[in-house]
Amino acid sequence: MPVLQWLNPDYVQGLFESGICSTVEEARNYICESYPQQKSFTSHTLLIFLNQNEISYKKPLSKEELEEQVRIATSEIGGVAGRKAMQGYLRSKNIHASQERISNAQKIVGQVYFENRRQDAQRQLNPRPYHATCFGYNLHFDQNEKLVEYGIVFVMAVDGKSAFITRASIMPRKNNITIYDQVFAASVVDFGLWDQTIQDCGREFFLSIFIQDYLKDFRVKPNTERSRPPFRQVTSCKNNRVERVWQEVNARVGFPIKFAFVEMEENNMLSRLDLTHMFATSIVGCSVARVLYQRFIDGWNNRSVPKKLIPAQYILSKGNFILPAGTLPTAAAAAELYRNCDGRLTDESQFGKDLLSASPEKQERRDAMFWEEINTTFGGIENIANYTTNNQYHLLQQAVIKFIEIGLFVASQ
Template structure:
């Protein structure tokens, strides 16, 4: 079935060649302007472009390369070295070698380059690690850098390739949310991993339970059932495939958003004793974090890791076990199965939505809010990039406007 068949090819060409959108920018634009359409993603947009003969590959002059490096440097606030800059340019359809990129960075952003050089530390892990292929180990972990503001990150990373398989953003860490937002999408898209590896926290118990339930699907090429445990709990140090990625995620997502919220908190713009303020922080923070996390994933998955290669290049040769239709339990079914042997905490919001219990008004408010943000502030991408550059005015406006619209709809 053609990808995103409702789109007009000429309109998409104009987004890139007239409006100068990147892939990520075009996805954000389409998501905001066509909220009723499902399946708007970078992967599907690239499929659509391939099916319609739209290519944005470019070979640039030195001056043009400098301009693009300057643009990407501004977007990411200077945190990208030459390898990740190469990945960012590649995602924009631009080919350039690392030596050219390094020279361009030295010219257009020498201060950032020196800061990266001084801050670089080689973190060597003396423990041996063995993953035979993509699909052998799936490392999962959660991060609470922004837990105070109702934003929690959960990552799933393939052990062989270091490919970030999926990232979930949620208001609170929760077994049910982790299963629905992380495990189900990962397994549905790529297949079953031979083993899921997590630390000793309780938040992955539902994932462990279903991984055990699907144990009989782990049939190897020789017809034998895998003799490895379907999941394993280890210390954080042993879960290094995902643990080391938090430095990348925090640099590009967690720390900039945390600094923004701390600034608004210190200025008394937000009051965490107010449940409506807490909900607003969580709602907007999760949306911005999702956008920034997707960019972080794209950069990581397409950058070149020394002695390993590009993580995304491993995907086509994966050896995950196939999941027959209907074999992966729905969230409700998984919860019922687990409740036969244990207890789960219900998923809860962070703070209180003024429109709680009114799903139609919530949907109307959310859609109207983001359309308003698109007109006023340039939408999710513009607000996110303002945060990266430590300009918090747009975030403050978004925070106040969301509360204002909620109260207006509450009284109507």
């Protein structure tokens, strides 16, 4: 007798083909959460359904294959990531395995890392209950200045319901126009307008707040009234939805880069009083940070959360307000609107001092020579990132020194 007759076989097949689910257990949990009005069923019942409808699902990786994939991923994102973060990162690469199998693989390929995580299991918890009705209800912004003294600033936006990182950016100095263009506007282009944005009282978010308020009437759906303010400015402790993410970013992106630069200072290879040195740390450090930052985001957005969906899966039922074409101002248009309302904005500027700032031709030559060196001698910026996240700092340090040396060489020509 056919089972689960209400369930569409094509829908189930799509779960496996799209990579949303890789095991029968995952598919069962996903379907039960997606159809709460239907009676719950067991994994065995779903397996019978798969057999009856000739639906195939991916064969699990062997123990050896999974260990090799975990070994490669560890070289790319470091050993700070636990089984959940590792599962998310592997899932972003279309590699699927249970957390238990991943944990066992991590014990084998990175025993030292595993013990360090076990001894440091305390996690920052949300101090207050938080509620968001859907993806698109709240968008939380924040910036991180752990590396600001080296010309590296992190900014990100996080959806309140799912904790999905919608957009993130790295810049030499926090800047209203850059944050609007690369974080706020980019998030709205990808997903639509959020009902409310939440950020601290920093001036760097003023342009994004201004445009959120400027577009507030587009939040109102037909035959409804909207009384919620379009934005809220709160203290950091009340913006915990995004604040807690920084703990992970610092461990996997910020601190390894900072340790490399601090070690250079201690060995008199770098001086914060020399602005040309700081220009080099900003250029090279931002490049390495972008690689590690994106890897972190890929893993975070695809990780499994207990009793909830994978963050990326919430997008399927998002409640964002889709703006008509041409409604969202460009960065230049937004800046002009803000300035016309007596607002003041500063254009993005470099960090430190570029010896070649007066000669664009020499800047172009230096950059070409440097990146050629990075790709041929250092194995590419991704390779430098791999070493840095695994606490091997020599490649990053040598890259900074090489940038300084090439700049001095071109300046002397």
